[in-house]
Amino acid sequence: METSMGVWMTWVVGVVPMLVLLLWCWNELWYAVPLKFRYSGTGTRLPPGYMGIPILGETLTFLWYFKVLRRPDEFINSKRRKYGDGVGLYRTHLFGSPSVIACFPLISKIVYQSDDTFVLQWPAVDLVGRTSLVAVHGKAHDRVRRFVIKAINGPDALRRIADHVQPCIVAALQSWEQKTTVKISSEAKKVTFENIGKLFVSFEPGPRLESLEKLFQGLTKGFRAHPFNFPGTAYHHASQCRKKLEDIFRIELEKRKNRTGIDQTMNIDLMDGLMQIEDDMGKRLSDQEVLDNIVSLVVAGYTSTAMASTWALYFLAKNPNVLEKLREENMGICKNKKENFITSEDVSQLKYTNKVVEETIRMANIAGITFRLVIKEAEYKGYKIPKDWKVIVWNRYLHTNPENFNDPMCFNPDRWNEPASPGTYQAFGGGSRICAGNMLARLQIALLLHHLSIGYKWELVNPDAEIIYLPHPMPLDGVEVKFSQI
């Protein structure tokens, strides 16, 4: 009896705590300790932090702040309290990799601008397409990017796009008015997708576009899933969606290749543009490159723009004084116009509207974190960033840190009277990978704000709806509003 009590006590007092301690320190022992030895005597060290338990790393802490407490910025604040401010770098283990978090402006800027050290690596690259802009590097990236920018983000493209998207926006707002309540997150997705369909492949609203939208929704879910490719998994479903999307776009592409005697300067959409691009040697993109890039541009531009539009309505409902100023400016521009639609040049005159757009994008934090793979060991102010680790640029914290933006949780478009300090505003990333559709996104939101403010009023059905932060920040009810004409 006494012996078995003794064994129990040994387990309870000795073995179990030892095992817990070992688990608690496992990643520190596995990843950090060997590097600490290597760096000792070099005057450099690993960034401060904690790398968590085996496999999960700090995932549970991350979920605690983002999902349970719903105070995401406390994740970084707690690190600052525990390990000090340092230079804005913390070691961790998140999303399956040993990583360094970069959450201060200067280091974030350096990460974005050092392509030779910190490389963009998309998860599930087969879903997005191995030859798409987001997946290629070096010269191949420069080549595709130059065209994509010209096709969707340059002044001529924006002029054309402004004409193309407004009928859809106006029709959508008229349809919202017919409903008792409108769930903006769903409706904004619908109108964004209709515009994408038109701009990218000249597909008109209807059953074909609706099935395309469903396929894209299935595909997007695959990016967040584990890459287990067997029936029943989200990744498998996403791969199936990808195949079907490719088939639809390939049929369209073949149809266009067989087109003869058509003036191809008329109504050029993104697919036409990508088919015609020639590099310095006069070489065109392959069919696969065209298809991959169409898919990846829809992936990059669809939910991001829809979410930003949804947040715009939310913030304006919460800030009637801002809506009033917005309305005044937009009514002003209508006085001198005979037509219903405005041009991209008009939009650039709408100074206050553009500030509302920027403030929406800052506060929405749609791309809250971005990732880079470290391909060369780096050093910053005495801290090492080890090779083969990831760097997580914590854009969200840049935007919500009161050291970067005064009273950061207050929706205040007037803060944009002055530009943000360097490195503090990274909503579109930075360096050579800065968002290729950033002007397109801004234009689409500004045009939506224009037509909303001149014709409609809306109020939140659930003004105190909780905000969820995963997979993206969004009020829990998807921003349900009562919507009517003014």
Ligand code: HEM
């Ligand atoms: C408010 C809306 C948007 C936000 C917040 C946003 C944000 C971002 C961010 C942060 C990146 C950089 C990712 C990284 O560095 O890892 C990025 C890249 C990209 N975005 Fe956007 N984006 C938006 C809309 C769009 C739209 C409308 C398009 C095009 C239709 C687009 C196309 C792209 C592409 C192609 C890239 C990759 C660029 C490259 O690798 O060279 N985005 N976006």
